[in-house]
Amino acid sequence: MLEIQGLNVFYGDVHILWDVSMHVSPGEIVTVIGPNGAGKSTLLKAIVKLMPVAKDEKESGKILFNGQDLDGLSPEETVRLGMAIVPEGARVFPEMTVLENLQMGSYIETARALRKEALEEVFSLFPRLKERLHQKAKTLSGGERQMLAIGRALMSKPLLMLLDEPSLGLQPALVVRTFAAVKEINRRGVAVLLVEQNVQFSLEISHRAYVLENGRIALEGKASELLGSEHIKKFYLAM
Ligand SMILES: Nc1ncnc2c1ncn2[C@@H]1O[C@H](COP(=O)(O)OP(=O)(O)OP(=O)(O)O)[C@@H](O)[C@H]1O
Numbered sequence: 079m080l081e082i083q084g085l086n087v088f089y090g091d092v093h094i095l096w097d098v099s100m101h102v103s104p105g106e107i108v109t110v111i112g113p114n115g116a117g118k119s120t121l122l123k124a125i126v127k128l129m130p131v132a133k134d135e136k137e138s139g140k141i142l143f144n145g146q147d148l149d150g151l152s153p154e155e156t157v158r159l160g161m162a163i164v165p166e167g168a169r170v171f172p173e174m175t176v177l178e179n180l181q182m183g184s185y186i187e188t189a190r191a192l193r194k195e196a197l198e199e200v201f202s203l204f205p206r207l208k209e210r211l212h213q214k215a216k217t218l219s220g221g222e223r224q225m226l227a228i229g230r231a232l233m234s235k236p237l238l239m240l241l242d243e244p245s246l247g248l249q250p251a252l253v254v255r256t257f258a259a260v261k262e263i264n265r266r267g268v269a270v271l272l273v274e275q276n277v278q279f280s281l282e283i284s285h286r287a288y289v290l291e292n293g294r295i296a297l298e299g300k301a302s303e304l305l306g307s308e309h310i311k312k313f314y315l316a317m
């Protein structure tokens with residue numbers, strides 16, 4: 079479904095991603111783990127064309143989605159093709175209500191036609207959002223805002239969802255619920271590319287994973303195998 083071949087990304091003269099190759103197949107949850115500053119967010123942004131944005135940001139390599147080369151596409155065109163990103167930090171429109179935020183997620187025509195059905199799907203996943211429908215997003219708790227950010231991405235009826243550290247800053251019980259929601263979204267047929275610092279939980283729900291260190295893929299494999307690897311235990315699980 080998603081195929082990245084030899085991706086290099088630069089901010090100015092600074093080389094951030096080095097020859098990154100990876101893929102996500104239909105039905106998979108694939109996780110990218112790695113330390114702060116490794117280039118995880120840059121990778122997700124490059125996929126959905128949120129970068130390069132400035133003249134001095136360069137990129138080389140190939141990104142294909144269902145066989146189509148994404149070179150030169152706009153972020154909106156990636157949404158039309160079936161990709162939805164939940165950016166770092168649960169960004170939502172603060173002055174809009176929960177319902178308005180969700181509706182914003184289904185602005186493309188194909189999704190607008192399915193808006194009612196998509197809303198019900200979001201509510202079945204996050205009943206809390208239904209109770210807060212007319213509340214302004216800025217008054218939601220951090221956990222509710224994260225639910226809204228995921229819900230809004232679901233409203234575009236994506237084939238592939240990209241999530242950037244959805245568990246960041248949540249209390250333990252909400253972390254568990256967030257991962258359960260990601261698993262359920264996947265069970266309903268959406269492929270998932272997840273970036274996470276919570277290595278234990280994310281590998282537990284994933285099929286495969288990549289370890290990104292200093293902008294390079296340092297390790298890849300089945301999630302269950304990575305969970306047992308010495309490198310992961312030593313550097314990511316502090317065991
Ligand atoms: N707009 C930018 N201009 C210049 N350098 C940037 C820019 N955005 C990110 N960087 C640099 O690129 C590198 C990778 O950043 P990125 O945000 O992709 O890391 P990350 O793996 O997501 O880290 P974290 O886990 O802290 O979110 C960092 O060294 C960062 O300082």
Ligand SMILES: [Mg+2]
Nearest residue numbers: 118119120166
């Ligand atoms: Mg990041």
